Amino acid sequence: MNKDIWVYVEQIEGKITNVSLELLSEAHRLKTKMQRPGQVVAVIIGSQLEELISTVQEYGAQKIYVADDKSLKLYEPQYYAAILKKLIKENDPHILLVGASALGSQLAPTVAAKVKTGVAAHCVELKISENDQLVAVVPAFGGKVLGDILCPKNRPQIASIKQGILDKPVKIEAVGEVIKVDLSFLTQVKTNLKPLKICREEPKGVPLEEAEIVICGGWGVGDQDTWHYLEKIAEKIGGAVACTRPPVDEGWAPGEHVMIGTSGKSVRPKLYLGFGISGATHHICGMKDSGLIISINRDENAEIFKVSDYGIIGDIKQVLPLLAEAVTK
Numbered sequence: 001m002n003k004d005i006w007v008y009v010e011q012i013e014g015k016i017t018n019v020s021l022e023l024l025s026e027a028h029r030l031k032t033k034m035q036r037p038g039q040v041v042a043v044i045i046g047s048q049l050e051e052l053i054s055t056v057q058e059y060g061a062q063k064i065y066v067a068d069d070k071s072l073k074l075y076e077p078q079y080y081a082a083i084l085k086k087l088i089k090e091n092d093p094h095i096l097l098v099g100a101s102a103l104g105s106q107l108a109p110t111v112a113a114k115v116k117t118g119v120a121a122h123c124v125e126l127k128i129s130e131n132d133q134l135v136a137v138v139p140a141f142g143g144k145v146l147g148d149i150l151c152p153k154n155r156p157q158i159a160s161i162k163q164g165i166l167d168k169p170v171k172i173e174a175v176g177e178v179i180k181v182d183l184s185f186l187t188q189v190k191t192n193l194k195p196l197k198i199c200r201e202e203p204k205g206v207p208l209e210e211a212e213i214v215i216c217g218g219w220g221v222g223d224q225d226t227w228h229y230l231e232k233i234a235e236k237i238g239g240a241v242a243c244t245r246p247p248v249d250e251g252w253a254p255g256e257h258v259m260i261g262t263s264g265k266s267v268r269p270k271l272y273l274g275f276g277i278s279g280a281t282h283h284i285c286g287m288k289d290s291g292l293i294i295s296i297n298r299d300e301n302a303e304i305f306k307v308s309d310y311g312i313i314g315d316i317k318q319v320l321p322l323l324a325e326a327v328t329k
């Protein structure tokens with residue numbers, strides 16, 4: 001039986017995303033755990049991809065399917081999913097790894113539905129069990145437990161994982177046979193999408209991924225007025241404001257683009273300051289590798305203290321105004 005591990009290599013505007021390189025390294029790691037391993041295979045879809053192939057080879061793809069056409073320049077879910085479906089049907093891979101980016105989070109389930117298999121979404125760890133089965137570890141019940149997701153009967157076993165959760169990618173030079181995908185069938189694929197224009201919104205302040213200081217607020221911040229103190233502190237000390245899920249839902253935080261965790265971003269700042277955060281696995285897995293972690297919570301048993309270098313037991317409503325005043329001075 002075919003035991004190949006496939007990686008969907010996502011590119012945006014001719015640049016391979018970091019998570020794709022992380023997944024290539026992860027595919028090699030998983031391969032070493034298998035009793036009867038196959039090859040690490042990459043699939044890349046887009047337009048004018050020639051220059052990207054050497055990078056995919058440098059990170060260890062032993063075979064690369066290249067679907068290159070100007071109709072694929074922008075992500076078009078119907079086309080991209082149809083290409084992956086065709087390749088999967090023809091080659092029957094064992095595992096397919098996809099980055100849990102905005103694009104990958106749509107593409108993975110679309111492909112899974114087309115080839116009738118399952119997806120373990122937003123995994124925090126991947127393992128191989130005795131019979132070369134993929135074990136995808138996913139937080140469950142509000143992040144309080146970790147569940148092992150198995151897909152024993154159908155193939156491929158699909159898993160998506162966020163950027164920054166896995167180890168940094170390492171180069172493993174491979175010859176990487178390049179196979180051009182015949183795209184003539186695309187004329188029969190129906191699409192009801194037409195790009196009108198590309199709009200870009202530049203984020204305000206320091207981008208979260210690049211910030212050396214992250215000021216993160218959780219449900220314990222309590223209201224919009226108190227939230228403003230986080231912004232004030234971040235502005236004064238040159239940090240970026242981030243959040244857990246509840247402040248996005250409440251509308252205190254500007255949106256999901258500043259959320260940290262399995263469905264948000266993974267960050268590794270030099271300093272992470274957490275205010276009113278309980279420490280659910282969904283959040284922890286996106287910040288645990290920060291340099292210095294300082295958390296403030298009124299509950300001395302909060303889980304967040306287990307991953308913190310310093311814990312302050314206190315009321316946010318009292319601490320935040322004092323801290324904002326101190327940094328202003």
Ligand SMILES: Cc1cc2nc3c(=O)[nH]c(=O)nc-3n(C[C@H](O)[C@H](O)[C@H](O)COP(=O)(O)OP(=O)(O)OC[C@H]3O[C@@H](n4cnc5c(N)ncnc54)[C@H](O)[C@@H]3O)c2cc1C
Pocket residue numbers: 141142143217218219220221222243244245246247259260261262263264265275276277278279280281282283296297298299302314315316317
């Ligand atoms: C599929 C899925 C994906 C998810 N993805 C993410 C994700 O990417 N990122 C994420 O963050 N969450 C995610 N979640 C939600 C996650 O499980 C938790 O519910 C969330 O992280 C909890 O946020 P919190 O710590 O801010 O809130 P809570 O768990 O409610 O904790 C609030 C904390 O604040 C403290 N507190 C309250 N008032 C005060 C005060 N006045 N002073 C001091 N301390 C106070 C409390 O003691 C408590 O510890 C996801 C959930 C699911 C189901």
